[in-house]
Amino acid sequence: MERERVETLPADKKRSVKSFVLRSSRLASFQIEALEHYSDQYAIRFSGQKIDYGQLFNNNNPIIIEIGFGMGQATFELAKRFPDKNFIGIEVFLNGFAKLLHQVGSNDIQNLRLIRFDAVEVLESMIPDASIEGFHIFFPDPWPKKKHFKRRLIQEPVAKLLSTKLVKNGYVYCVTDWEPYGLQMLEVFDKIPEFTNPYNGFADPVEWRPTTSFERKGLAKQHPICEVWVQRI
Numbered sequence: 001m002e003r004e005r006v007e008t009l010p011a012d013k014k015r016s017v018k019s020f021v022l023r024s025s026r027l028a029s030f031q032i033e034a035l036e037h038y039s040d041q042y043a044i045r046f047s048g049q050k051i052d053y054g055q056l057f058n059n060n061n062p063i064i065i066e067i068g069f070g071m072g073q074a075t076f077e078l079a080k081r082f083p084d085k086n087f088i089g090i091e092v093f094l095n096g097f098a099k100l101l102h103q104v105g106s107n108d109i110q111n112l113r114l115i116r117f118d119a120v121e122v123l124e125s126m127i128p129d130a131s132i133e134g135f136h137i138f139f140p141d142p143w144p145k146k147k148h149f150k151r152r153l154i155q156e157p158v159a160k161l162l163s164t165k166l167v168k169n170g171y172v173y174c175v176t177d178w179e180p181y182g183l184q185m186l187e188v189f190d191k192i193p194e195f196t197n198p199y200n201g202f203a204d205p206v207e208w209r210p211t212t213s214f215e216r217k218g219l220a221k222q223h224p225i226c227e228v229w230v231q232r233i
């Protein structure tokens, strides 16, 4: 029933990059209440209309988009740490969406809004070109089996799409604990002429990125953490 409240894909649309498979979500009562009480104020419904950031946030601060925030703890911490930036978190997983919605609503966080929808569709339909200061893509699903490589989010069409949405000098910051995927990210971004990689390979970690819950699982398995940072020329 909850899944019907915030749909993830227009009924007649075929996804270009299918980066996720929806898991069913059993929600705690605080999450159901968050969906009921906070959706109108803090969630953005998918539509074919471009977002008017000034109207949404009541200011002209830079916009950061996080794709696939999972349970949303890192998103929440960054929004609190950088009150002079506006954050839009996009996630299809209802459990995480409802959890972060609860945190945003109960703490009255003004600079964070959430969308429960396929991020590729959101970028194509709702995000004006040259309007985003940064994309955060922390631990995207690694899809390690060869037959699933096509589901990886960071592929040329999506990298190109990200480049069109960034302002000049805007950045894409991806982190993964799956090194082969990290290497693929470097290759993909290298093929997009609008991007430059100031590190010529994996980036140094930034001091402000919180450890995410997926990262903790990777670290427990002794996976290396690969950081990829590219900038729009």
Ligand SMILES: C[S@@+](CC[C@H](N)C(=O)[O-])C[C@H]1O[C@@H](n2cnc3c(N)ncnc32)[C@H](O)[C@@H]1O
Binding pocket: 019, 020, 067, 068, 069, 070, 071, 090, 091, 092, 093, 096, 117, 118, 119, 120, 137, 138, 139, 140, 141, 142, 153, 212, 213, 214, 215
């Ligand atoms: C491996 S989890 C990482 C979650 C979190 N960033 C972390 O580090 O703990 C990847 C998340 O991306 C979400 N996701 C994958 N493709 C997506 C898409 N196209 N649009 C929105 N969310 C997506 C999945 O639902 C999943 O929650």
